Amino acid sequence: MSDNLSELLGRKGLKDNLFDKLGKLAKPEGTPNNEAMAKLADEFLIGKANTFGTASFYDFLKPENKGKKVYVCNGTACVCAGTQEKVINSLKSKFDAEEIGHMTCLGRCHENSAFHYDGKNYSGDAISNLNSIIDSDSNLNQDTYNIKASGKQILTAPFSNITDYYQPFLEALQKDSADVLEEIKTSNVRGRGGAGFPMGLKLQFCRNVENETKFIICNADEGDPGAYSDRYLLEHQPHSVLFGMLISGYVTHAKYGILYIRAEYPEAVKIVQDAIDELKTNNLIGENINSSDFSFDFKIIQAQGSYICGEETALINSIEGQRPEVRVRPPFPAQKGLFNKPTTVNNVETLAALHYIISNGGEAWKAIGTERSSGTKLVSLDSFFNNPGMYEVEMGTPLSYVINELGGGFKSDVKAVQIGGPLGGLVPVSKIEDLTVDFESFSKNGFLLGHASVVSVPSDYPIMKFIEHLFDFAAYESCGKCFPCRLGTKRGQELAEKALTSDYKIDKKLFTDLLTTLEQGSLCAHGGGIPLPVRNALQYFDDELRQYFN
Template sequence: MAQINNYILVCGGTGCRASHSAEIIDALKNALEAAGLAEQVQVIRTGCFGFCEQGPIVKIVPDNTFYVSVKPEDSEEIVREHILKGRKVERLLFVAPDTGKHVSDSKHMEFYKPQIRIALRNCGFIDPENIDEYIARDGYAALGKALEMQPDQVIREIIDSGLRGRGGGGFPTGLKWKITREVQAEQKYVVCNADEGDPGAFMDRSILEGDPHSVIEAMAVNGYCTGASKGLIYIRAEYPLAIERLRTAIAQAREYGLLGERILGTDFSFDIEIRYGAGAFVCGEETALIHSMEGRRGEPTVKPPFPSESGYKGYPTNVNNVETYANIPPIILRGAKWFASIGTERSKGTKVFALAGKVNNVGLIEVPMGTTLREVIFNIGGGIKNGKKFKAVQTGGPSGGCLTEKHLDIPIDYDNLLASGSMMGSGGMIVMDEDDCMVSVAKFYLEFTVDESCGKCTPCRIGNKRLLEILERITRGQGTEEDIDELENLAHVIKDSSLCALGQTAPNPVLSTLENFREEYLAHVRDKWCPAHRCRDLMSYVIDPRVCKGCSLCSRMCPANAISGVLKQPYAIDQAHCIKCGTCLEKCKFGAICIK
């Protein structure tokens, strides 16, 4: 068998697949075959590299050359120049925005430098559908080590590590395992919550697509510690790639004797099934999730009893999310002290964030707890797109709040974000610039939570609907200052009286924008004006007659026929017919059209 001299890693995550990375893999293999190198160079499809803004990503190993924005037609040049001649294809290298110079190695990119990848340790490094590659990177060694320990010893290690649930609540993981273990029952269940529904969030999906075995291994360790013999992964059906790779990984683990009866020759037996969700955001709440798996309506219930005492089919059930599980194997292998040395006093380890919005480097990142928002947005994220001014960042998805410039130097952890009026959530982080209207942002998130409410409790079902109606009036220019007071009072009532976390946190975007951007609300109700020019009912497109050349382009492009005039004379917009689509502003070559 020929010796393999190079590996070509190609991102096979959902984002890069949508940009034809599968075709890149085929093209690379064909080019290698044509060059007679198919036996010496191996092409490997991996999970997400994280640098989504620059995808598709192709990485050459062992020299770690990092190519970005690769197209299938670039494959032949990569093989000819890099593999055959040893010359980097410079036009495909990342260009650092601050220096304008090419950066060939990801280790020298500002996007990766501050990151510590624990949960994402294998994403972008292994073929997620090849169990041997996972084992080669210490895969299932943690399960083997755990089976040589007493369950209480393993749980103590998780408790001492300080790992808290990464699904949003932040409950101590080891304590949850301990509670489940101490409940006596003939049957127990281990559940993985993979129902990631936050707008702009793709952390759990990327882990399942890039490293499914890490979750399977951790669930098996959980089963051993808590006394459970059955595992259930609850994943939304619109994650087909993650589901496909999970199915493959489960089948491989069974084939290798790492799931099923008498695992690794011990008395411990454990197996996993996949259950599908229909995309209900409320099913991210553990009791609603359990009801959905039971075939019932996905509604939360009052706690106690907690699932650890009475969960799936009435049996003790331990529920953790994907990212939480992904941290378990490294903790067992490297020890609680190692993990606890990373992060802050009350928030240990790292956190994965889906960095999105008006930031240059959109992607998946993993940073130590305590990293500031400024470092995430301006160093890792590369700053705001198009040189715009930073305005706010929404953390925690629809349940979180909008933080401003005054919060940029606050260390990111569970307690600091809560104290600032937001929350960690599962890890969504959406950046906004000066062109975003914060009233509209609050309305957007409330539209989402109103639509996703299960309707079981009155404060959430009716209260949030009333909040949305007030916001709609304000953005239409029909609001009053009394509406702002009512908005604030009602938001507090909903937070204090809703049944589950969805209702309790739904007002957070409203309250945080009221706290930090009250002047924008006042502009909407007092002046009937949207400072960001986002609320259509509060804006008008007008033509400056001093600048207009009378070329008629705007009139010809207007879909509503709202612009009229005579050639070579200033044109005018009929406000009664204007639909405020912005086409005229976009098409005008002379800057004669503005927003008022």
């Protein structure tokens, strides 16, 4: 993307933000009108093609979204549970077909039957009360799920109060920021969004760049179907995330924190804003906090429906108001990120870990878990479990314990679980005993821990249909910047669909070449990651898939 365009889009700062304005313009009809977008282009001194190009990318800005009134979740967990056809049929009794859109995913994987109406999410039995939902401002959007810690309770620990909770932050302001950073590095806390990169190093890279303007971004665009750990933290533990951003700002010398929260989590946006307002009331944000030299403030940017924005450079482009295409690296965001300024992007759960580290020291966090995967991890269990919900476990915990003891086993026959989102590995139930919840165990066995979201594939769900679903998701959500991903994911979907609906046999060598091209040629992990679960399927479900290949 053009450096000049980034500069133009950043000249008004965060308060007057193009992407934010596009979202607000879209609210009345589902898409911003052409005249308003042309005015925005003039206001920001950019070409009209830029505003039109941006709006046409997102699910909730594009012209096709005009007139949509209700949205049905089409995430993998809901698809595998088989609940969504009934939801759609029920909605058709109240809405025209063209008024029904889709969202991926609503984070209601623990009970499915998920849909979105009038700024709220619903799931479970809510669809049976459609009249009440439409006719009144009911509380039927509320959901409950198991929340439990096995071992050390950190991320799920009850919130105390503002004064006590933020005391470690005020104490940190009295220390040299370099020493505070060393505690984070000592902890060896690794990114919980999927890559597992050491957080301390990421912060240090940003700290080492001289610039008066720096940004801390919380990547709350939790798009992995099956994952709702970020949603849990945003809605139940918002101060843990804000605390982590404040500390990140202090050690990097950043003054601005941005929470990029997905449109599919409307309740989270309000809860986090309320928490920010609480900080402001208690003088914990703003200029020269607690008479120190540190100033910091927050802004929430509400996403508009695009999975690729989970990739940090696409997310940065999105905040700027550009099409969320992945950037070529180097330069990395720590050197040239948002509006060309040094930027650190961290996942919600990663930031939430800092309260314990700053309160108890890096060694205390490092003492939990394994040598290379320290601390605790949130695991999301879907509706196929007897005890679906959110579980905090120490790294290194046997996966079998999580599934059979915490989750209570499966309600019905399951042949595989996909862990870590659509780009995560497809784990046959026969391999569950071999895995522990940590980065190394999953990698060694040919899988990916990622978000640690668990989506169950029932025994009667065809694996080839699952492969087609993964390719379809990846093709739809591709940013389109690189050919291998843009074309390869669509070719994979077409091959799988043709094999499912006709006598066509896929050439296995051609299919393997396609997967290799995606892995080696894609610009980011979106195209590069989708072959992993497909290869797992070919390896462990050969008997079932053999009929589709020659």
